[in-house]
Ligand SMILES: C=CC1=C(C)c2cc3[nH]c(cc4nc(cc5[nH]c(cc1n2)c(C)c5CCC(=O)O)C(CCC(=O)O)=C4C)c(C)c3C=C
Ligand SMILES: [Fe+2]
């Protein structure tokens with residue numbers, strides 16, 4: 001349901017859309033990788049050792065990563081995708097009578113937080129909404145971006161009442177967008193629309209993985225991914241004429257493993273192979289990304305598709321990310337309105353938590369829903 005606002009009530013609102021960032025050309029691949037591996041949220045070693053590790057890994061990984069980015073024209077589409085989401089969100093909120101300006105803020109490549117903080121200060125907003133484009137909270141993503149922003153805002157002398165959206169693993173618009181996008185592919189798969197005979201279908205809900213030790217330290221990411229997946233399958237079932245989640249063949253799995261550490265599982269590649277052994281067609285859904293980039297356009301569309309062909313898990317359908325799906329953008333709009341309401345109710349200060357019953361497993365310092373005293377949406 002759209003929540004209406006009138007302009008005089010809301011003032012000038014700056015919305016920050018946080019994401020990871022991606023190289024904008026071949027020369028940017030190595031410095032982008034360096035920035036990523038030099039982040040203490042990714043490699044938790046002392047600064048000098050981390051710098052040396054980041055230098056080494058980025059040098060080694062760059063040629064291989066460059067080949068993947070070359071398959072998308074040399075650079076990442078993540079920034080243009082995020083800019084399209086920013087325009088769509090501005091249009092959604094304009095339709096509710098709100099004056100907003102939206103900035104993408106990237107963690108490891110341009111536009112960096114320092115530049116955006118200077119631009120936001122020059123625009124002179126009355127309030128700021130910090131909205132990570134990560135539905136599921138992780139210390140390695142949302143927390144890293146929010147810390148980076150807090151430092152940049154201090155350096156820029158930007159001191160404006162701010163509401164921070166922690167995470168929204170079950171936000172109804174997000175879930176509906178996923179379910180509708182899956183349902184389209186499901187109908188094609190079940191009718192054998194690609195020319196082949198229809199086979200039983202397995203749904204793989206694939207999220208970016210994380211090293212196990214990050215989860216063991218209390219990061220709520222995996223728990224929230226599982227919450228998203230359960231909600232998506234529950235919303236999907238009636239759209240495809242099933243009685244509920246138990247009436248569907250579905251599996252949560254984790255992609256994009258990097259480095260020698262043990263990562264959470266099951267891995268998406270192992271699940272693709274298992275689907276082949278079980279004689280299943282596959283529908284693969286990226287559940288932790290909200291836009292297209294190397295992990296979807298190369299890893300899911302090329303690498304896992306090839307694996308599925310080899311394993312006999314065909315046909316293989318990849319569901320698009322929520323991107324500018326109206327239900328998803330409307331859901332982001334609702335989150336913005338709810339965040340601003342909390343800020344108003346608290347007179348500009350973070351509000352008392354509504355965390356009872358969320359079951360969030362994170363320790364106090366590790367999930368913004370508690371640290372920033374916000375609730376899960
Ligand atoms: C849910 C989102 C993400 C989590 C969690 C995450 C953790 C994480 N990532 C790496 C290492 C790499 N990630 C890379 C690309 C990449 N990662 C995400 C999202 C999450 N990462 C996105 C959206 C992208 C795409 C960037 C783009 O192209 O625009 C890469 C670079 C690609 C490559 O070389 O494979 C690396 C490296 C780690 C180590 C990690 C958790 C500790
Ligand atoms: Fe990543």
Ligand SMILES: [Fe+2]
Pocket residue numbers: 220360361362367368369370376
């Ligand atoms: Fe939490």
